[in-house]
Amino acid sequence: MLRYLLFRIALIAPLLIGLSMLVFVIGRVLPGDPAGLAAGPYATAEQRQAIAAEYGLDQPIPVQYWRYITGVLEGDFGRSLMTRRPVAGDLAGYLPATLELVFFSLFIAILIGIPLGLIAGIRRNSATDMTIAAGTLSAMSMPQFFLGLVLQLVFGMMLSWLPLSGRLPFIISPPPGVTGFYTIDSLIAGDFTAFRYSVLHLILPALTMALAPIATIARIMRSSTIEVLQQDYVQTERALGLPSSLILFKYVSKNAASATLTLIGLYVGWLLGSTVLVEKVFDWPGIGLYATNAILNQDFNPVIAVTLAIGVVFILANLVVDMLYGVLNPKVSNKQ
Amino acid sequence: MSEVVRTTDGAATRSARRTNWARGFYRFRQNPLSVIGLVIVALLLLLALFGEYIAPYPEHLNGEVNVANRFQPPSAEFWFGTNEVGQDIFSLVLAGARISLLSGIAVIVLATLIGTFIGVIAGYFGTWLDEILMRFTDLILTLPALILAMAIAAGLGPSIPNMILALALAWWPGFARMARGEVLSSKAELYVLAARAQGAGNTRILTRHILPNITSPIIVKMSLDVGFAILAVASLGFIGIGVRPPTPEWGVMLSISRSNLPHFWWTAIFPGLAIFLSVLSFNFMGDGLRDVFDPRARR
Amino acid sequence: MSLLEINGLRLAMRSFDGETEVLRGVDLTVGENAIAGVVGETGSGKSLTGLSISRLVPTPPGRYLGGTIRFDGQDLMTASEDEMRRLRGRQIGMIFQDPTTNLNPAFRISTQMIDIAMNVAKSDPELIGAHARASRRARRAAARQRCVDLLGQVGIPDPQTRIDAYPHTFSGGMRQRVLIAMALIGQPRLLIADEPTTALDVSVQAQVLELMSSFVRERDLTMIFITHNIGVVAQLCTDVSVMNAGRVVESGNVRKVLKNPDDSYTKELLSAVMTRDTPRPTRNRAVAGAVT
Numbered sequence: 001m002l003r004y005l006l007f008r009i010a011l012i013a014p015l016l017i018g019l020s021m022l023v024f025v026i027g028r029v030l031p032g033d034p035a036g037l038a039a040g041p042y043a044t045a046e047q048r049q050a051i052a053a054e055y056g057l058d059q060p061i062p063v064q065y066w067r068y069i070t071g072v073l074e075g076d077f078g079r080s081l082m083t084r085r086p087v088a089g090d091l092a093g094y095l096p097a098t099l100e101l102v103f104f105s106l107f108i109a110i111l112i113g114i115p116l117g118l119i120a121g122i123r124r125n126s127a128t129d130m131t132i133a134a135g136t137l138s139a140m141s142m143p144q145f146f147l148g149l150v151l152q153l154v155f156g157m158m159l160s161w162l163p164l165s166g167r168l169p170f171i172i173s174p175p176p177g178v179t180g181f182y183t184i185d186s187l188i189a190g191d192f193t194a195f196r197y198s199v200l201h202l203i204l205p206a207l208t209m210a211l212a213p214i215a216t217i218a219r220i221m222r223s224s225t226i227e228v229l230q231q232d233y234v235q236t237e238r239a240l241g242l243p244s245s246l247i248l249f250k251y252v253s254k255n256a257a258s259a260t261l262t263l264i265g266l267y268v269g270w271l272l273g274s275t276v277l278v279e280k281v282f283d284w285p286g287i288g289l290y291a292t293n294a295i296l297n298q299d300f301n302p303v304i305a306v307t308l309a310i311g312v313v314f315i316l317a318n319l320v321v322d323m324l325y326g327v328l329n330p331k332v333s334n335k336q
Numbered sequence: 337m338s339e340v341v342r343t344t345d346g347a348a349t350r351s352a353r354r355t356n357w358a359r360g361f362y363r364f365r366q367n368p369l370s371v372i373g374l375v376i377v378a379l380l381l382l383l384a385l386f387g388e389y390i391a392p393y394p395e396h397l398n399g400e401v402n403v404a405n406r407f408q409p410p411s412a413e414f415w416f417g418t419n420e421v422g423q424d425i426f427s428l429v430l431a432g433a434r435i436s437l438l439s440g441i442a443v444i445v446l447a448t449l450i451g452t453f454i455g456v457i458a459g460y461f462g463t464w465l466d467e468i469l470m471r472f473t474d475l476i477l478t479l480p481a482l483i484l485a486m487a488i489a490a491g492l493g494p495s496i497p498n499m500i501l502a503l504a505l506a507w508w509p510g511f512a513r514m515a516r517g518e519v520l521s522s523k524a525e526l527y528v529l530a531a532r533a534q535g536a537g538n539t540r541i542l543t544r545h546i547l548p549n550i551t552s553p554i555i556v557k558m559s560l561d562v563g564f565a566i567l568a569v570a571s572l573g574f575i576g577i578g579v580r581p582p583t584p585e586w587g588v589m590l591s592i593s594r595s596n597l598p599h600f601w602w603t604a605i606f607p608g609l610a611i612f613l614s615v616l617s618f619n620f621m622g623d624g625l626r627d628v629f630d631p632r633a634r635r
Numbered sequence: 636m637s638l639l640e641i642n643g644l645r646l647a648m649r650s651f652d653g654e655t656e657v658l659r660g661v662d663l664t665v666g667e668n669a670i671a672g673v674v675g676e677t678g679s680g681k682s683l684t685g686l687s688i689s690r691l692v693p694t695p696p697g698r699y700l701g702g703t704i705r706f707d708g709q710d711l712m713t714a715s716e717d718e719m720r721r722l723r724g725r726q727i728g729m730i731f732q733d734p735t736t737n738l739n740p741a742f743r744i745s746t747q748m749i750d751i752a753m754n755v756a757k758s759d760p761e762l763i764g765a766h767a768r769a770s771r772r773a774r775r776a777a778a779r780q781r782c783v784d785l786l787g788q789v790g791i792p793d794p795q796t797r798i799d800a801y802p803h804t805f806s807g808g809m810r811q812r813v814l815i816a817m818a819l820i821g822q823p824r825l826l827i828a829d830e831p832t833t834a835l836d837v838s839v840q841a842q843v844l845e846l847m848s849s850f851v852r853e854r855d856l857t858m859i860f861i862t863h864n865i866g867v868v869a870q871l872c873t874d875v876s877v878m879n880a881g882r883v884v885e886s887g888n889v890r891k892v893l894k895n896p897d898d899s900y901t902k903e904l905l906s907a908v909m910t911r912d913t914p915r916p917t918r919n920r921a922v923a924g925a926v927t
Contacts, residue, residue, distance in 0.1 A: 134369065296577070
């Protein structure tokens with residue numbers, strides 16, 4: 001197991017190098033004239049050159065990449081051209097907010113999606129199954145930004161049950177940062193008011209983000225359940241008198257769920273992608289909103305950094321899922 | 337490549353193909369949802385082509401405003417109400433079908449072309465070429481498509497063609513992987529070996545024997561993906577990259593409507609429903625098509 | 636007195652081209668302590684007959700058109716699912732063909748066996764040698780001990796530790812032994828074995844057959860042995876029923892049927908086998924001659 005882990009980690013290195021090159025090309029080469037963008041449309045040629053020299057934009061691309069990547073390894077992602085603040089600091093502040101949202105949504109998606117798919121698979125082609133099928137397709141077709149607006153409209157504005165946006169109200173000071181997750185940090189600090197408010201603020205954006213993965217997980221779980229139900233061992237379990245509740249909810253569900261959960265890594269990627277939309281709707285101060293604002297301002301250092309961060313989170317998530325698969329599936333863990 | 341005339345078995349092949357189509361259509365009709373999807377998709381395509389001609393207030397589509405009529409609730413006069421500058425939302429939604437659908441379809445067609453080309457080359461020629469192309473594909477896949485498309489679109493600069501290109505550049509890896517897998521499995525089929533034994537060249541084997549056999553899974557994936565491409569186009573519009581006002585586009589309309597909530601809810605609800613409905617109908621249709629081409633998928 | 640009596644059992648299966656009658660009036664009588672072989676080609680309905688006894692044919696796509704199955708005087712066709720569940724594992728045990736797919740790969744052997752033991756013990760705590768009023772923990776411990784004993788009896792070496800292993804760590808023959816042990820947990824009166832040795836190596840086949848026949852002799856068991864292998868029937872069974880196209884065409888004492896068959900299909904089947912070196916129809920001689 002440990003050797004397998006090391007092997008997988010070794011595989012990540014070339015992926016990260018490739019990723020950084022790709023992202024660098026998109027951020028530095030595609031825009032054509034980043035110095036001109038930074039200097040603004042009314043800058044003189046001298047001003048433009050000064051800015052290019054300041055940021056090293058006058059160097060050949062490979063040199064620029066080398067400088068950039070050595071900087072990244074030291075934790076320096078450059079400065080934001082617009083705010084003139086170091087990108088690394090911004091990232092450290094925004095990334096935990098995004099991760100909190102992503103993890104919370106993933107948790108909701110698994111919690112609802114797995115049982116839903118199990119039920120649909122058990123009662124396949126029944127009215128329940130059809131309803132779940134229509135519901136999941138609708139959920140997958142729902143634009144998140146529209147869903148977010150509707151939830152805000154109903155629960156935030158009309159019913160006033162839940163807060164509209166942000167992570168905490170202005171009057172509540174955030175808990176001291178340990179993990180960067182307000183929900184966990186407030187518990188660590190024993191600040192239950194902050195905990196309550198941070199959970200309330202999470203509900204709408206997390207639900208918005210979770211809806212489509214709930215549907216995807218339910219659909220995959222349904223087909224794995226159907227496949228597992230046709231396995232010989234289910235017939236044996238029946239033939240030896242085990243009650244069907246035990247067969248379905250213990251024996252079938254574990255087999256089907258382990259097949260479904262191996263795909264969680266993919267949902268993490270999808271959730272990370274959708275943060276740009278959900279964070280914009282809910283003014284959630286995460287990297288998605290940060291990247292959106294940077295892109296709208298043609299500010300490429302943050303864009304490169306965020307893209308790189310998202311790629312790294314995605315790769316790590318898949319590594320974790322691989323490990324998880326070994327735990328859930330005894331056959332694999334034993335071989336490696 | 338020479339043109340082959342099949343004289344002996346041509347008729348038999350054709351009639352077998354016709355029965356196949358009939359069976360496929362029968363299976364498609366079995367699922368009422370896919371028929372509904374197909375009907376709505378057909379209507380949407382009509383709207384995309386002729387929407388601006390049937391819009392009740394065509395002048396609003398060119399940016400004409402009527403501030404006196406701003407924020408009218410839905411009524412007989414303005415079915416979906418009016419927006420912050422007094423434009424008829426119904427007309428804008430009708431016209432918005434064009435950008436959304438055509439861009440969505442364009443993204444998928446482009447992504448299919450790129451992805452299939454790369455996947456077929458990788459799968460057919462194999463070895464180091466396969467290795468390089470697939471590592472590159474995997475690399476692209478480590479980034480969420482929306483993020484990648486945003487970054488590329490930002491780099492290319494805002495315009496509709498650039499947005500389409502950016503989305504296609506983020507979208508092709510799925511097609512490449514699929515095409516590669518299909519090519520790998522059909523490469524080993526006996527009829528391909530037989531063709532090779534008869535001295536057929538690579539081009540001929542690819543176009544005559546392999547491509548025809550990988551088209552149906554690709555068509556299914558295309559139809560399933562169009563809905564999500566429409567969603568992505570609207571998402572970019574909502575974020576503010578891609579389509580810019582005053583071009584009527586559903587995502588942009590939703591983005592603007594945010595400041596009108598909660599009092600002028602109709603400015604948000606109708607464009608949002610339009611996106612939802614078109615994505616949903618493509619998904620229903622795609623689901624039905626998958627049942628036709630791959631009956632095992634739904635059990 | 637016969638333990639099992641099937642009369643005129645008719646079953647139809649639905650498929651793409653409508654319904655097909657797959658069991659067309661099956662009659663089968665199995666006496667107490669008999670080893671009844673059921674032979675026939677693939678598709679003759681022998682497996683579905685076995686599954687029908689435990690009422691494990693899913694309906695739909697299956698549909699029973701008529702007939703009765705009497706087990707120890709009780710009509711199983713009219714029994715409720717609840718009543719059937721109490722019979723399964725407890726009165727009627729089953730063993731299936733492929734040992735590699737019949738154990739749940741995601742659970743330890745112990746989990747699967749103890750669940751079955753705990754379940755049969757609900758109606759009869761004596762089976763695991765524990766009092767009904769004993770604590771749950773005590774009953775679990777007793778169930779575990781009982782399962783370990785059984786694994787030892789079916790020839791699993793070091794059952795105390797092997798019981799906690801996952802199925803994929805066992806060989807095919809060992810897995811089939813585990814499955815036999817599982818089927819025996821509830822001390823059933825009737826054991827239905829559906830091609831239990833077909834998927835095994837020839838040498839392993841003989842061992843498993845030997846094991847099963849010794850169990851039947853030692854423990855007051857009745858067995859239905861479903862196979863397409865007449866050689867195996869000849870060495871193992873006391874009675875045999877020959878099935879063809881959803882009917883039992885001939886049945887009786889194994890020597891009588893194999894030596895002087897009346898039915899033309901039986902003759903055909905036997906002559907197909909006689910072209911090879913067929914073992915003589917004597918009972919319980921471990922001969923590894925697999926004939927297909």
